[in-house]
Amino acid sequence: MDSPWEEDPRADYAPEADWAKLSNEFTNSGYREGIIAGKESALQEGFDAGFAHVGVPIGRDLGSMRGIISAITSFLSSKGQEDSTTLTTAREISSSLAGVRFSDIVPVDQEAEQHAREHLDANGDPIGQSEELLQKREMEGLEDMVQRLTAGATK
Amino acid sequence: MADEFDLEALVHLEQTFYDAGYTDGFAHGRIHGLIEGRALGREKGFEIWEEIGFYEGFAITWQAIYAKHGHNDQRAMHHIKHLLDLVSQFPQINPSTAAIASGATEEIDISKLQRQIRSRYKALCASLGIKPTLRAVDAESTEDGGIQSADQQKQVWKLEEDAKRPTMQGLSF
Numbered sequence: 001m002d003s004p005w006e007e008d009p010r011a012d013y014a015p016e017a018d019w020a021k022l023s024n025e026f027t028n029s030g031y032r033e034g035i036i037a038g039k040e041s042a043l044q045e046g047f048d049a050g051f052a053h054v055g056v057p058i059g060r061d062l063g064s065m066r067g068i069i070s071a072i073t074s075f076l077s078s079k080g081q082e083d084s085t086t087l088t089t090a091r092e093i094s095s096s097l098a099g100v101r102f103s104d105i106v107p108v109d110q111e112a113e114q115h116a117r118e119h120l121d122a123n124g125d126p127i128g129q130s131e132e133l134l135q136k137r138e139m140e141g142l143e144d145m146v147q148r149l150t151a152g153a154t155k
Numbered sequence: 156m157a158d159e160f161d162l163e164a165l166v167h168l169e170q171t172f173y174d175a176g177y178t179d180g181f182a183h184g185r186i187h188g189l190i191e192g193r194a195l196g197r198e199k200g201f202e203i204w205e206e207i208g209f210y211e212g213f214a215i216t217w218q219a220i221y222a223k224h225g226h227n228d229q230r231a232m233h234h235i236k237h238l239l240d241l242v243s244q245f246p247q248i249n250p251s252t253a254a255i256a257s258g259a260t261e262e263i264d265i266s267k268l269q270r271q272i273r274s275r276y277k278a279l280c281a282s283l284g285i286k287p288t289l290r291a292v293d294a295e296s297t298e299d300g301g302i303q304s305a306d307q308q309k310q311v312w313k314l315e316e317d318a319k320r321p322t323m324q325g326l327s328f
Binding site: 022023025026027028029030031032033034035036037038039040041042043044045046047048049050051052054055056057058059060061062063064065066067068070071072074075078102106109111112115133136 | 168169170172173174175176177178179180181182183184185186187188189190191192193194195196197198199200201202203204205206207208209210211212213214215216217220247248249251283284285288
């Protein structure tokens with residue numbers, strides 16, 4: 001029985017089905033563990049990239065515009081031009097800018113979209129969105145609805 | 156069945172399957188980690204710099220107005236200069252990466268810098284005779300009350316939100 005070769009005539013002892021089961025079981029459990037580890041390994045990297053390449057420049061631009069219009073508005077009103085059209089325009093720009101949200105201007109994450117398409121057969125969970133961000137989107141949706149309602153009422 | 160076995164492989168059969176699955180899963184997980192991380196990082200970066208950018212635009216515009224109108228309010232000019240200087244020091248990438256990349260031990264105290272910027276902005280508003288926007292007031296109201304607790308969390312943006320969630324959420328394969 002020292003021989004490493006299979007000499008046992010009961011070779012059908014490990015049929016294909018068992019083999020497949022074994023393979024599936026361990027491959028799947030490896031996959032599960034791997035996906036968690038892989039995700040954790042990349043979160044910070046993704047965060048830093050999104051932070052530096054998208055969030056910061058867009059935030060800075062929008063904030064800057066708001067700061068500029070805020071300075072202009074306060075300058076004009078400090079000059080006592082309460083009812084000048086320039087001041088009215090500045091105020092209009094200011095309130096329009098105040099209504100801009102990040103989700104309105106953020107570019108699409110192409111890679112996320114692409115990957116989401118690959119997942120389409122799955123259960124339709126939006127991916128790449130944390131619970132918290134999803135809630136925020138939902139709130140914004142409600143805000144928009146209220147906005148439309150009040151806008152409709154005043155018209 | 157093959158006539159020949161690599162006995163080693165047979166012994167580690169389970170491990171071999173597991174490892175193959177793990178490698179595939181890891182690659183897939185990375186994609187999800189990057190996507191989710193990016194979404195969070197975008198929000199945070201935007202949130203922080205939208206405020207800082209506001210002060211920057213505000214200061215630059217007043218600087219331009221003064222330059223054009225030959226105003227000579229030394230106090231306001233002084234505040235503008237300092238405000239812009241502080242803004243220029245504010246990091247545009249997540250400091251955790253910056254620190255690792257440069258191997259620097261010197262840490263930027265983000266929340267301190269942020270407080271300095273806010274109060275400089277308020278000082279500028281005061282010297283201009285303008286009411287500061289609410290954001291600075293709100294943010295400062297909690298912080299004005301004396302000494303900042305020393306154990307305030309390190310201002311490096313980590314992904315703590317993520318740890319609270321069940322890990323499998325949104326992962327399907």
